[in-house]
Amino acid sequence: MAIATINPATGEVIKTFQPLSASEIEGKLQLAVTAFQQERHTPFSVRGQRMLKAAEILDREKEKFGRLMTLEMGKPYKSAVAEAAKCGTACRYYAGNAEKFLADEVVETGAKKSFIRYLPIGPILAVMPWNFPFWQVIRFAAPALMAGNVGLLKHASNVPQCALAIEKIFKDAGFPAGAFQTLLIGSSQVDAMLADARIVAATLTGSEQAGIQVGIGAAKRIKKVVLELGGSDPFIVMPSADLETAVETAVQARVQNNGQSCIAAKRFIVAEPIADEFERRFVARMQALRIGDPMDDKTELGPLATAEGVKDLDGDVRKTVQMGANVLTGGHTVKGAGNYYAPTVLTDVPKGSPAYSEELFGPVASIFRVKDQDEAIRLANDVRFGLGSSVWTNDDRERERFVNELEAGMVFVNKMVASDTRIPFGGIKASGHGRELGLVGIREFVNAKTVWIA
16 A cells, blocks of 8 residues: 555545655664663653643644544544544643552562562554554553653554654654654565564554564564454343433444444344334434535544445445345445445344454444343354443343453443543454553553562
8 A cells, every 4th residue: 555645535645655765764763772772761750741742732733633634534523633632631641640650569578678660661663553543653652652662653554644743743742853753664564673673562453464464573573562453342232221322322333433443333232122123223323324524523424544445345245245134224335436335234144244253344233133141142252353342231230241251351331432541442352462551551561570689
């Protein structure tokens, strides 16, 4: 894929970029090493002042950053502005909590003194996706920089201007040259970066296949890696749920970010006694979604980020229907310019079809009916992914079973799955390993050094 800004709403090529040359990459690596030698000794108070400045920039220029996100990947402008603002909260959170999270942890052993000291490890390569072009980066960068590490960003090739804007935010906030750099390179160059001894660890948010490749590349060099990969999240609705709220949230959970989110609900598992009513309301709401220009505040569903994404999504839907699924609404592309796909609802989805077990990245929902909680849990777990899950019940015993038995990194009860700076984010199974955000997130890329003083 060329490194370029292509407006998803029109298909217009706005700007193209030349990939970095070998000598330019070498210069950035050397600069990162130099910056780390400085940053590892910089006090938390100084790092915190810079991070607060970054938050101020994000708040002050959130409309500009929002327009840039919408231009490059098509999310509705109002949600893009909200994304920029959310990034500011992450910067403030780690500015205020990093020193506490990484303070020496005393362990009583009988020694004169024994403790764990959390120390930075060096330059970290971040391979990031286009769907949340600011948030995915900031939620890595804020804790990494506050820990004293430095970052090298290989962003998705269709959001180069977002990548360069984020680099400038940290530069303008006062972080030294080399503390955070954007690498305009193709995905084929990632393995060479992992092979370089100066890169000490990596983090990737992206597809399952991309995670496998980066995971293998890191493993070959014995380097730490955090992987946040795909999901086929269940949204389970039981008879005791508030049905009206569950339906409204279900639609939002499916079409957030134009349906392009790893934690978007994709499989709607509904108890038989309420399935007819849920289905009727859900389909009606999906049909009523306002599709159009993502810069229009009234738009509820914008274009997919790429033409290839539309082609892949349509292919998955067609294959699922050929295998026996029924289409209640949608199931086709939208005519005209731009990468638009109609809001789609499928039922009678057969096992083995794409909509049953794959991650469909777009506004396509699959509804499954179950007779009881046992069947709901079996169906929810019957995929290789294990990222998030949303459960709707007002029965305490049901809630406890779901929390304990759903195979997922996150369980949200009576709420759609979301990322929050204060709590760990990540999954199990093919959805990856490691965690971002919260206390756990900042400790992923540090050396937990044991100290024993006799």
